[in-house]
Amino acid sequence: MTNRPRRAPRRTGLACVLALCLATALTACGSSDDGGDDGGGPADVTAALEKGGTIKVWAWEPTLKQVAKDFEDEHPKVKVKLVNAGTNKDEYTALQNAISAGSGVPDVAQIEYYALGQFTLTESLTDLAGFGADKLGDTYSPGPWNAVSSSDGIHALPMDSGPMALFYNKDVFDKHHIAVPRTWDEYVAAARKLHKADPEVYITSDTGDPGLTTSLIWQAGGRPYTVDGTEVSIDFSDQGSATYTRTWQKLIDDKLLAPTVGWSDEWYKGLSDGKIATLPIGAWMPANLMSGAPKGKGSWRVAPLPQWKPGKPVSAENGGSALAVPTKSGNKALAYAFVQYANAGKGVKTRVHDGAFPATKATLESKEFLNRRYPYFGGQKANVIFSKAAADVPDDWSYLPFQVYANSVFNDAVGTAYTSGTPLDKGLADWRKASVKYGKEQGFTIE
Known part of the structure; x- marks a missing residue:
């Protein structure tokens, strides 16, 4: 996996x-x-x-x-x-x-x-x-x-x-009497309540992650990449990208994201001790929590990914x-x-x-898979949520034919939104500019 x-x-x-x-x-x-x-x-x-x-x-x-x-x-x-x-x-x-x-x-x-x-x-x-x-x-x-x-x-x-779900620390949410967010607006509200109740607690950590960013844009309906052979279009001005940036900008502006680098020892410690309260991430995450944050056993649960708007559920990979x-x-x-x-x-x-x-x-869809109980998640049948998320992923997403390179320069552009006050939409525009420049140098025709 x-x-x-x-x-x-x-x-x-x-x-x-x-x-x-x-x-x-x-x-x-x-x-x-x-x-x-x-x-x-x-x-x-x-x-x-x-x-x-x-x-x-x-x-x-x-x-x-x-x-x-x-x-x-x-x-x-x-x-x-x-x-x-x-x-x-x-x-x-x-x-x-x-x-x-x-x-x-x-x-x-x-x-x-x-x-x-x-x-x-x-x-x-x-x-x-x-x-x-x-x-x-x-x-x-x-x-x-x-x-x-x-x-x-x-x-x-x-x-x-990797259909996405929301992994959350139930003990932390219960302690502060905060409901598990069902929409991203509720997620921002929960982030504010958590951090106000305990300034050491953050809703999640994010210092700039191209995978998370593109996945949430995917869920929001954005399709910034279109690819037809060597003809490529890159456009982060679409409605889905704007929906993502407006919401995530609030978390950045209010300093509601833990400045902790993902997959570091500090990150795992934050997951273990409840200082990082949620992870919107792929369904392959359970094994990592079990091995990297064993003290969190019994505290964590899984919920559907928050939605950008109520109605038909949408997930992303x-x-x-x-x-x-x-x-x-x-x-x-x-x-x-x-x-x-x-x-x-x-x-x-x-x-x-x-x-x-x-x-x-x-x-x-098998009963054996759906009925599996995870002791780490308090005996929850988490696969029911993961399976539903997999079925809710729109199948019209495209990656760049040079996504590997684009992701490698993400933090040079979008990462500045987390460190120097650059607006997130400006960071995406800079990322587009760097991707376009590289793509043209490699012989692609880019709109």
Whole structure:
């Protein structure tokens, strides 16, 4: 599961490779004339399993270790070499470098949804439709499937998902007689009441997080990115972005956000002792709370994400990743067999049992999943809320094909709103300017 902050690589190396791919008419980077099979259908997968062989899988997701073992047990002729080539940015840099060099490319790679674009644009990932992946659309919840599919094909299979919910410290809210917020306006009001009652308590922490920002804009109806090949539009002046900035600006202006860097020891301490009272975040968060803030056991609960306006509930994805087959894989059919097993077959149950959050609708709707009680959350059936959130994610969101780079410079622009009084909408405008400049330098046409 994707349960760490999603930081992106800086321009050095990775951006230059992307520029080189674009400069060489894109398709050269996606060439598959390296001796690997180009696929053909389910029959090729069956034949590959019967023949056997070794596949190399690059992934940092811990539950894949058991999945790989089970896959090998079921197919004795197959060997899965599972390699942790680094988390998110480190793996992407290594993968891009291997693709550019034409050697050392894995057969399967874990790639987060927001980063898929930089690899699909350069045709570096195999279209899995030829193996039958185009028949799996109804298998997954809307957000993850939208992230891996396009008119150009199926670029990966969803591995997990991050539908958003509100994690909150019930003890803190009860102590100060504050109701759990159902809207973002109520959230701001609750933030004021909490901080007034105890100046050491904050509604949440945020020092500038591109994932949180874009997810809340997504939930608010904003669609700042449109992508059609190398033609890109970036516009943070839409209504959804404005809705987000107006509300979040109040939290910044009134100093209601803990100035604590996410995923730090101080952050976990704040979650443990109740100084940070809520987290609007992806459904993969429970395992992190259990391990990072064990003293919070019994105090925390889960509620639906606050809404921008009452009515039909809307959520958004925050995090999540997929397994893809690079075009330079030497054994695409066998690689797909593993991807399908892990993300749509028997491996799903194994991964969920070991702590992953599913992207498959059957699991999200199963009684076993929905009836699971979390001792950390006071015995609450939190998956009921997560499953509903997954179904409430609009499926028309797009990331930039260079989102990895854009996220890496987020704090240079939007981060100033948290430190130097720059208005949040001005920070987003500066972020757009930096993204546009970079995109044009890489050969994109940007409105």
